[in-house]
Amino acid sequence: MSHTAPTKIRNVVQVRNLAKAYGDNVVLRDVSLSVPEGSVTAMIGPSGAGKSTVLRCMNLLEKPDSGEIEIDGHVINARKKISPKNLAALRRSAGMVFQHFNLFPHMTVLRNISLPQERILGRSRDEANTKTMELLTRMGLGDKADHYPARCSGGQQQRIAIARALALGPRVMLFDEPTSALDPEVGVEVLEVMKELASEGMTMVVVTHEMGFAANVSNELVVMADGCIIESGDPRQIMSDPQHERTRRFLRAVLER
Amino acid sequence: MNALLPDIATILPTLLGGLQISLTLTFFSLLFGLPFGMLFSFGVTADNKIFRYISVFFVEVGRGAPALVLLQLMYYGLPNVQITLTSLVSACLALVWTTAAYTAELIRGGIQSVPHGEIEGSDALGMSVRDRLRFIVIPQGMRIALPSLMGFAVLLFQATSLAYTVAVPELMSQAYSTGSSTFKYLPAFIAAGLLYAAISIPATWLSVLTEKRLSRHL
Numbered sequence: 001m002s003h004t005a006p007t008k009i010r011n012v013v014q015v016r017n018l019a020k021a022y023g024d025n026v027v028l029r030d031v032s033l034s035v036p037e038g039s040v041t042a043m044i045g046p047s048g049a050g051k052s053t054v055l056r057c058m059n060l061l062e063k064p065d066s067g068e069i070e071i072d073g074h075v076i077n078a079r080k081k082i083s084p085k086n087l088a089a090l091r092r093s094a095g096m097v098f099q100h101f102n103l104f105p106h107m108t109v110l111r112n113i114s115l116p117q118e119r120i121l122g123r124s125r126d127e128a129n130t131k132t133m134e135l136l137t138r139m140g141l142g143d144k145a146d147h148y149p150a151r152c153s154g155g156q157q158q159r160i161a162i163a164r165a166l167a168l169g170p171r172v173m174l175f176d177e178p179t180s181a182l183d184p185e186v187g188v189e190v191l192e193v194m195k196e197l198a199s200e201g202m203t204m205v206v207v208t209h210e211m212g213f214a215a216n217v218s219n220e221l222v223v224m225a226d227g228c229i230i231e232s233g234d235p236r237q238i239m240s241d242p243q244h245e246r247t248r249r250f251l252r253a254v255l256e257r
Numbered sequence: 258m259n260a261l262l263p264d265i266a267t268i269l270p271t272l273l274g275g276l277q278i279s280l281t282l283t284f285f286s287l288l289f290g291l292p293f294g295m296l297f298s299f300g301v302t303a304d305n306k307i308f309r310y311i312s313v314f315f316v317e318v319g320r321g322a323p324a325l326v327l328l329q330l331m332y333y334g335l336p337n338v339q340i341t342l343t344s345l346v347s348a349c350l351a352l353v354w355t356t357a358a359y360t361a362e363l364i365r366g367g368i369q370s371v372p373h374g375e376i377e378g379s380d381a382l383g384m385s386v387r388d389r390l391r392f393i394v395i396p397q398g399m400r401i402a403l404p405s406l407m408g409f410a411v412l413l414f415q416a417t418s419l420a421y422t423v424a425v426p427e428l429m430s431q432a433y434s435t436g437s438s439t440f441k442y443l444p445a446f447i448a449a450g451l452l453y454a455a456i457s458i459p460a461t462w463l464s465v466l467t468e469k470r471l472s473r474h475l
């Protein structure tokens with residue numbers, strides 16, 4: 001995109017030269033990535049490639065050893081001291097959805113979604129609850145507000161987790177295998193919600209094994225292996241004509257399953 | 258022998274005053290012990306060295322030394338350094354120490370069993386460390402620890418009987434003095450035992466019930 005005529009599209013997320021090791025285990029080597037506003041980036045690759053680590057570094061759940069992360073103008077450099085204010089701003093800009101939902105089991109669905117709005121955005125309880133009900137209704141979960149998460153199905157819990165993140169008005173949504181813990185039929189409910197979000201222009205980064213989603217919804221496909229991005233570009237292009245042997249092997253393994 | 262039942266029946270009401278003192282002692286030990294227990298539960302893993310050393314000292318000594326030793330130390334030992342406490346206050350202080358030490362470990366256990374995913378969930382939302390403790394970690398940690406805290410309260414109630422060694426007129430010393438003045442030791446101690454059981458057994462049931470109720474949403 002950068003070598004064509006100047007465009008108005010800006011990058012919501014920029015990851016520059018990210019590196020991370022756990023002891024001797026080098027998990028990320030020099031990963032750089034840009035996510036344009038309103039685009040969906042799907043991230044695939046074999047287990048242990050470092051996909052989750054890249055995503056978790058983006059909102060500093062994991063601290064990179066070196067490199068820079070910029071989300072919606074908030075820059076964090078791994079080698080410099082991170083101020084709590086900057087960290088909070090960065091995390092507010094990025095909503096995260098986990099494989100296992102990570103809802104708060106001791107709170108009702110309504111409190112799960114309203115409490116963060118009150119504490120982080122300073123909304124009043126009424127404002128927060130109104131926003132929560134609006135989101136729940138949109139997700140088809142209006143009747144679940146007073147239930148506890150454990151009484152909801154996995155697919156419902158994941159949609160609640162998406163609503164909880166959306167309620168804070170993030171500029172980008174990060175998904176780490178949001179459907180991997182769900183039965184395929186239930187996963188579809190979640191994928192539908194994500195597809196709708198994408199069509200509304202939400203910027204998204206999605207680590208996934210759902211090749212259908214990657215092919216049909218994402219604008220950009222990133223293939224990771226051994227801590228590096230080995231290939232990236234148009235999803236259909238890569239899937240039909242992978243340039244890298246490692247990509248070919250991975251796609252073959254996924255498609256034969 | 259056949260006078261045993263009537264003897265128990267006559268002695269039992271005279272011990273109720275003692276029971277009340279035992280319960281009061283339990284109440285104040287919990288009232289002051291639990292906040293310190295909560296404080297030490299964070300202290301033993303705190304980054305701040307002074308806070309950590311103080312917490313570890315109180316927790317280790319409180320758990321390592323028998324409550325009886327702490328009690329004697331407060332009542333008979335402290336006067337050697339010009340600190341004289343009434344028997345009730347020294348008993349209370351010793352039991353507060355024991356309570357703080359044991360509950361610190363119970364609370365820490367509860368807090369550590371809050372699933373890591375929920376902590377990450379609150380981090381990813383951008384919650385402050387304080388809010389995370391206040392809304393996620395402490396409510397759930399306490400909820401997990403509550404049944405064992407209730408179990409501890411029962412043991413503490415029974416441990417108040419140690420206060421008889423420093424002449425606090427609680428249930429045990431009342432039974433003892435009734436026994437020694439009438440030589441009806443057997444009915445006196447049976448009556449005392451019945452009163453301890455009358456509190457302890459339902460309280461234990463309550464802790465089991467609480468455990469069941471609290472696991473509902475999990």
Ligand SMILES: Nc1ncnc2c1ncn2[C@@H]1O[C@H](COP(=O)(O)OP(=O)(O)OP(=O)(O)O)[C@@H](O)[C@H]1O
Binds near residue numbers: 027045046048049052
């Ligand atoms: N907390 C940790 N401590 C030590 N090693 C870790 C930790 N988290 C991840 N790793 C290692 O980092 C590497 C990359 O892990 P990561 O979770 O990013 O892979 P992934 O691409 O998401 O794989 P998967 O598809 O299985 O989720 C793995 O070798 C893993 O063992």
Ligand SMILES: [Mg+2]
Binds near residue numbers: 051
């Ligand atoms: Mg992963």
